[in-house]
Amino acid sequence: MNFIEKIKCLLTFGQGVALPLPDISSETDPITLFEQWFDDAKKSGILLPESMSVSTCDQNGQPRSRMVLLKEYNADGFVFYTNYGSSKSQELEANNKISILFHWNVLQRQIRIEGEVSKTSAEQSKRYFHSRDRGSQIGAWASKQSTKLTSSDELKEREAYYKKKFAGLAEIPYPEFWGGWNVKPTYIEFWQGRASRLHDRICFEKHDNEWTHFKRHP
Numbered sequence: 449m450n451f452i453e454k455i456k457c458l459l460t461f462g463q464g465v466a467l468p469l470p471d472i473s474s475e476t477d478p479i480t481l482f483e484q485w486f487d488d489a490k491k492s493g494i495l496l497p498e499s500m501s502v503s504t505c506d507q508n509g510q511p512r513s514r515m516v517l518l519k520e521y522n523a524d525g526f527v528f529y530t531n532y533g534s535s536k537s538q539e540l541e542a543n544n545k546i547s548i549l550f551h552w553n554v555l556q557r558q559i560r561i562e563g564e565v566s567k568t569s570a571e572q573s574k575r576y577f578h579s580r581d582r583g584s585q586i587g588a589w590a591s592k593q594s595t596k597l598t599s600s601d602e603l604k605e606r607e608a609y610y611k612k613k614f615a616g617l618a619e620i621p622y623p624e625f626w627g628g629w630n631v632k633p634t635y636i637e638f639w640q641g642r643a644s645r646l647h648d649r650i651c652f653e654k655h656d657n658e659w660t661h662f663k664r665h666p
């Protein structure tokens with residue numbers, strides 16, 4: 449953890465701040481509301497506010513969750529990047545339904561998003577790939593994500609191999625087995641913690657391209 453990260457940790461340590469809910473009307477757009485909450489999370493100083501849990505199901509219906517980083521979002525969806533050969537990607541190839549979850553503890557907030565995924569275009573993935581630092585680009589080539597390591601040195605050896613292979617190149621080639629998934633939301637739920645477990649849950653559902661909203665018991 450670097451110095452700035454330590455300071456951020458100290459500033460928010462153990463604190464919980466329940467912010468007021470905005471007024472919700474039929475005009476409220478959940479993506480705009482997401483933007484407001486995401487901005488609040490970024491301002492709160494918590495580490496990696498863009499980290500989110502991604503849940504997929506395997507062919508036996510076994511759910512599986514892991515953290516990833518949100519890299520882009522707009523009305524068309526929420527994008528994260530990964531290895532297309534990974535377990536999560538294979539599960540999404542077979543079943544494009546997904547659930548993602550943000551939890552910002554200091555704000556007593558969570559946002560659940562459900563929807564369907566599609567791959568981002570090769571251009572979009574390529575653009576993002578080349579915006580990453582060189583080490584992460586080499587790491588993407590070196591990792592056969594989710595597969596079993598054959599030895600404890602395998603990953604280091606693969607990293608060294610690709611470092612050497614690309615040493616003379618100004619630009620690391622884009623690996624086609626790596627890219628983005630775009631989550632197109634059909635359901636977005638905003639959860640605001642309140643005293644005595646009387647939490648607020650505001651839910652948006654998309655039908656015929658229109659969002660409607662309702663509240664749920666907490």
Ligand SMILES: Cc1cc2nc3c(=O)[nH]c(=O)nc-3n(C[C@H](O)[C@H](O)[C@H](O)COP(=O)(O)O)c2cc1C
Pocket residue numbers: 496499512514515516517518528529530531534535536537593594
């Ligand atoms: C905070 C955090 C952020 C992460 N971000 C990513 C990410 O953006 N993409 C990714 O492929 N893995 C990311 N990982 C690693 C994943 O959680 C996971 O271990 C990896 O993607 C393999 O998952 P799978 O075998 O289920 O496909 C992150 C882990 C943590 C803890």
